[in-house]
Amino acid sequence: MLVRRLLYLLREAVANVLTNRTTTIVAVATTAFTFACVGVFLLLYVNLKAMAASLEQDIQVMVYVQDDLPESARGEIEVQLRADRAVRSLSYVSKERALADFQAQFPSESRLLQGLGQNPLPASFVVTLAADSRSAEAMRRWATRAQLIPGVGQVQYNQEWVEALAGIVRYIEVAAIIVGVILSAASVTIIANTIRLALYSRREEIEILGLIGASTTFIRVPYLLEGAALGLCGSALSLVILKAGFELFRHEIHSATRFLGVDALLTFFSFEMCAVLVVVGLFLGCAGSFLSLLHFGEGRA
Numbered sequence: 001m002l003v004r005r006l007l008y009l010l011r012e013a014v015a016n017v018l019t020n021r022t023t024t025i026v027a028v029a030t031t032a033f034t035f036a037c038v039g040v041f042l043l044l045y046v047n048l049k050a051m052a053a054s055l056e057q058d059i060q061v062m063v064y065v066q067d068d069l070p071e072s073a074r075g076e077i078e079v080q081l082r083a084d085r086a087v088r089s090l091s092y093v094s095k096e097r098a099l100a101d102f103q104a105q106f107p108s109e110s111r112l113l114q115g116l117g118q119n120p121l122p123a124s125f126v127v128t129l130a131a132d133s134r135s136a137e138a139m140r141r142w143a144t145r146a147q148l149i150p151g152v153g154q155v156q157y158n159q160e161w162v163e164a165l166a167g168i169v170r171y172i173e174v175a176a177i178i179v180g181v182i183l184s185a186a187s188v189t190i191i192a193n194t195i196r197l198a199l200y201s202r203r204e205e206i207e208i209l210g211l212i213g214a215s216t217t218f219i220r221v222p223y224l225l226e227g228a229a230l231g232l233c234g235s236a237l238s239l240v241i242l243k244a245g246f247e248l249f250r251h252e253i254h255s256a257t258r259f260l261g262v263d264a265l266l267t268f269f270s271f272e273m274c275a276v277l278v279v280v281g282l283f284l285g286c287a288g289s290f291l292s293l294l295h296f297g298e299g300r301a
Contacts, residue, residue, distance in 0.1 A: 024230065027194040031234025032241060034183040034190075035281060039242040039269075041176035046273075047266055048172055052165045059134065061157040063090075063125040063146055073151045074123070080149055081125060086133040086142050095123045122153060136163040184284055191230050191288030195223050224289045231285020235278045243268060 063081065065074055074092075081090055093101070098121040133142055143155040246268050253266070269277070 024194065027190055027230050028233045028237060030190050031187045031230060031281070031285075032237035034187045035235050035238030035277070036241045036245075038176070038180045038183050039238055039277070041172065041179050043242065043246065043269070045169070045172045045176050046269070048169050050267060052169050059139075059158060061127040061129065061139065061143060061146070061155060063127055063152055064122045064154045064156070065124065066151055066153040067122060069123075069151050077149055077151050078125065081127060081146070084142075086130050086138070088128045088130045090125050090127045093124050093126060095119050095121055098123065136166045184280075187231070187234065187281075187284050188288040188291065191227050191234075191285050192292045194230060195227050195289045195292035223293060224286055227285040227287075227289025227292075228282050229285065231281040231283070231288070232278060234285070235281025238281075239269075239274055239277060 063077075065077060078090070078092065081087055096119070099119045102121060127146075129139065129142060133139065139157060143157060146152060147155045246266070250266050
């Protein structure tokens with residue numbers, strides 16, 4: 001008996017979809033478009049966050065020691081830095097090595113230093129921080145703490161770049177949330193209107209079912225299933241659109257020589273994320289159907 005009921009409910013849901021082909025296609029297409037718009041922001045956020053994490057791994061802090069510092073004092077600075085749990089690794093760069101590196105990187109400018117008569121470049125420690133200490137705020141706190149070590153002349157890192165990147169990721173995250181909420185509401189409204197059209201086209205049949213004793217749940221389930229199917233199809237189609245657009249964009253980036261290697265950093269949604277988006281679409285479809293059924297019930301009352 002239960003299986004027969006389930007089959008009936010599924011047949012009714014399919015019948016509703018087939019009866020209203022045009023509105024169903026429009027609803028799925030519009031839902032897919034709205035989900036794709038949200039997906040663009042999510043993709044941008046995911047890739048920017050991944051790039052920010054990758055760049056943070058390459059950011060190093062330069063701890064410059066004071067000139068004419070005794071070897072024992074330099075060793076004490078190194079001991080304190082290595083004892084810091086926020087430090088993952090460090091290396092010492094002497095004045096001579098700093099000069100050699102500068103001459104190797106900027107051969108045309110090395111003559112400027114030769115005219116000074118002595119090496120003006122300070123010795124330094126190149127510090128790589130641990131993963132949990134690479135945020136803009138954590139790096140700022142660590143740099144302030146390192147500056148207080150006796151014998152340290154200056155602590156430098158690309159603070160503006162780190163903070164700017166973190167700020168961009170935050171703005172994209174907020175924008176994705178706002179756009180997601182607005183377009184999700186639009187999807188629910190579109191699906192609700194589609195289900196409402198189906199309800200009005202079959203209102204006489206619904207009234208007959210009520211008169212012969214069919215429960216409210218029995219009458220409503222096919223339309224809830226229809227809404228879920230619309231949301232499911234819309235979200236799945238949006239993923240297909242996003243994947244096609246993503247691959248096209250990555251191909252164009254790969255073809256552009258000035259962005260060489262950037263395409264390898266771009267990633268699409270993981271399987272788990274795709275599954276979550278499909279489930280969200282299904283849930284929004286159910287929500288749209290529920291609103292239509294609620295409104296239809298109030299209208300009948």
